Amino acid sequence: MKGVVAIIPIGSVQKAFCREVGQIVSDVLDREVEILPEMAQPQYAFNPERGQYHSTSIVRRVGQAINRRKHCLGVGITEVDLFMPDLNFVFGEADRHERALVISLARLMPTYYGNAPDHARMMRRAVAETLHEIGHVLCLTHCQNESCAMFFSNTLSDTDRKRSSYCDPCRERIRKEADF
Ligand SMILES: [Zn+2]
Numbered sequence: 001m002k003g004v005v006a007i008i009p010i011g012s013v014q015k016a017f018c019r020e021v022g023q024i025v026s027d028v029l030d031r032e033v034e035i036l037p038e039m040a041q042p043q044y045a046f047n048p049e050r051g052q053y054h055s056t057s058i059v060r061r062v063g064q065a066i067n068r069r070k071h072c073l074g075v076g077i078t079e080v081d082l083f084m085p086d087l088n089f090v091f092g093e094a095d096r097h098e099r100a101l102v103i104s105l106a107r108l109m110p111t112y113y114g115n116a117p118d119h120a121r122m123m124r125r126a127v128a129e130t131l132h133e134i135g136h137v138l139c140l141t142h143c144q145n146e147s148c149a150m151f152f153s154n155t156l157s158d159t160d161r162k163r164s165s166y167c168d169p170c171r172e173r174i175r176k177e178a179d180f
């Protein structure tokens with residue numbers, strides 16, 4: 001049985017945006033994508049000292065939302081800025097055990113850096129980060145190929161070098177090892 005990618009808009013993220021990400025992810029992975037009802041703004045994860053949101057608690061909620069549904073993988077998409085302890089920020093976080101992940105659009109938006117809005121660029125970045133975290137949930141570690149979605153993004157220019165897909169060896173590992 002083939003798996004399903006369940007995308008959950010969090011807070012103010014538009015369903016239409018999620019559907020567009022979902023369509024590309026569906027093509028890359030050859031899996032069905034569903035858009036689930038949105039989740040409220042993650043106030044439970046807010047850290048007032050940092051003014052950011054703790055990604056790990058959000059991933060846990062995304063995991064609960066898909067509730068260990070068989071062959072399902074949960075993708076939360078939020079606009080709030082995420083952090084993990086010891087890191088200034090994260091673009092996203094994945095948890096293999098929960099089969100869930102979250103990505104943040106906050107630092108993918110050209111407007112965050114004072115540039116004009118650019119939907120196509122924003123979409124490419126969101127897809128690259130979503131595929132990256134999905135790769136972690138499925139079985140993959142970081143890849144040395146800088147055009148592969150599994151390359152580690154330290155900065156946004158790393159993200160911009162990635163293609164919206166996995167390299168052949170990563171793709172092959174998903175095929176062989178991922179129970180999905
Ligand atoms: Zn990673």
Ligand SMILES: [Zn+2]
Nearest residue numbers: 143148167170
């Ligand atoms: Zn790769």
